[in-house]
Amino acid sequence: MLERMIRDVLFSLVPHFLSLLFAFAVMLWIRWQLAGLVLLTVALYALTMVSSNKRIITLNRETRKMWEEAWGHMWDVVNNIKSVKANTNEEFEIERIKANFDRCYSKEKEAEDLRNRIKTYEHVIFGGGSVITMSLGALMLRWGMLDAGGLFSFLGYIHLAYTPFSRLAHNWRFVLEGVVVEERVANFSAEAEEDYINGEDIVVSGDIELRSVSFGYSQIGSQVIKNINLIINEGETVAFVGESGVGKTTLIDLISRYYDPTEGEITIGGINIKNWTLKSLRSQIAIVPQDVSLFNDTIKLNIAYGDIEKMSDNIVIEGAAKASYAHNFITSKRFVEGYNQLVGEKGIKLSAGQKQRVAIARALVRNPKILILDEATSALDSESEMYVQQALEVLIKSRTTLIIAHRLSTVKKADKIVVLHDGEVAEVGKHEELIAQDGIYKKLIDLQSFQE
Template structure:
């Protein structure tokens, strides 16, 4: 319950703009207050029991001592042979020493149960096994030499099929664009390459070897990723760019930033590369955040690039700068790009059109326009919209 309350608070702080835009402050406040009230009731109930433990144990202790004194005193006064005065005093002394740890156990009862509940939750997370693991005899892949290939790949979530018998061959150095309607399986197909998910059937091969035979760490070491959602950390620009390569020098980071068209705006900021960008890069514009992410990928210098709609959320000027940076990034690299904008698509060596989890068209920009199929329809809709 406390975790839910903190989650609501984090959502409210990170989504403050949209909350204010929709006048949803009363709803957010009511949701947090309801959870807070539940948490407060439970904590008050626990505190009551915890605070009652001491007086209750004291009272019971006094009653027991009084009872023992009355009973033992009666036996001694009557001259009973069952108990003599020395034994009685010794018994009272021993009993008084036992009372203190007995009361401590009573006071710690609620803390013990609270710790058990928290421990069960933490241990459940610790014991959770990853769904995808390396083979016991997994081998290391050091370089990408020939091709990336999908062979009869089928995948879905639960009982919903998302990819259906996909076959693609991407030669080394080629730039491939994935296009198609939303829900066609583009992002899912891309997630299969670094083994974020596992296909139901079929194989994905790099240089003729099934990627499941490679260790995930070495496989992902060949890849750089730039997503539509920029993921940055509340740190300096330098540390964000050098995130995957902490040993990078200032010169290497600056070189990567120049390729990503980011060096000029970085130098114009308050402290240059040592400027802190705030939580999730809030101090930067959308285009600046995206170029920092591209610089991060450039610095890693991977042979395979995975780009997921890296320019879709940008204005025209930012898109041009980011697109130039992406073009620099894709030089001499194998690139798989999910894109909707014509500027990103038309320069690709091969375009793959996905619909309903199936490949419906492949070819270059002009070849697909001549086919007068789904690709041409998508392009004409975009041109008309522009």
């Protein structure tokens, strides 16, 4: 699109513009009254084009958005095809997809119809202007104000003026439509990149401290995290609990610097994490999420991904797999290729518990100073949870560990439990202490049927 814009528009701009100026100069010299009439015709056409182009640009933006939504919905259906089939909603989704694309084609047709109307306007305005100009020229010829040679020359220059002006208007519309196409690329390119250069390479050591930390996802939106003051001692296991949407995951993301606080600061060992390079900070943090993301590659690569430089170190990889209770299933008869077995897209060939153990092995390979467990056992069955809990106990040793969890079996062993409510720290203490307080934590335990 950009190449065509440069070739067809910029290279033809000067010749068309010079032809237009030359034609008007000659027409003014032949007869300024007729030239004024031609100029009025061109001005009327220009006003019509400005109004029509605004509508075309609006239609193009709407069409682009509709195409994005249609393809986005189709991709969503493909990703959730098992749910579609399990609920026998194939016909429903087919109709929705057809309706989405029908709306797109209707909007495209509306834009094309407007382009055709613009061509009609062009013929009517220029044709009508030519007829009026010729009529006035014929009268001037009859009145002796203009000779026949001058009239025919003038009519020739009318065509010389209308043609380049029409091409300039067409090229301008093409540029405007091209801008709409390039807007997405421009907006994407304008997104601020994370700064991996500035800062210091620092080894994580010392307590994590949140000092009056607040955060909101937009400047005008409400705050998700509100004035949190908290100290997490080095080597301590801290569990964050609370209802959905109170800011547990957001708080963890702030420590990993996926976002920066809108107010306050976070320090590790007394040093503001904004003073660290992102690579230095994140290379010392490992995350075991609830929804593990695995690459469509070998089990070996997915484990080694915690520290890709150890990809060729089979001893480290197997050691991590054994410590995470993953070695046995990796070397079972089902996985004939062992560590070189492909796990499928998003790890589809592995169960939820197996994927969690691979993720824990990945974290062990990374050997982090700070470990984050984001509801790592909430979606597992009892047997899988038992293996994962045993693996987590190995992983947690001698590390500062931050846990987002609902299961009491994970929470009760924490050195400190932080209860979040409405984006604020509501309670802090050990399991027994919070139960005795009979506050929010106790209510959460009762509501979620946590049992010891």
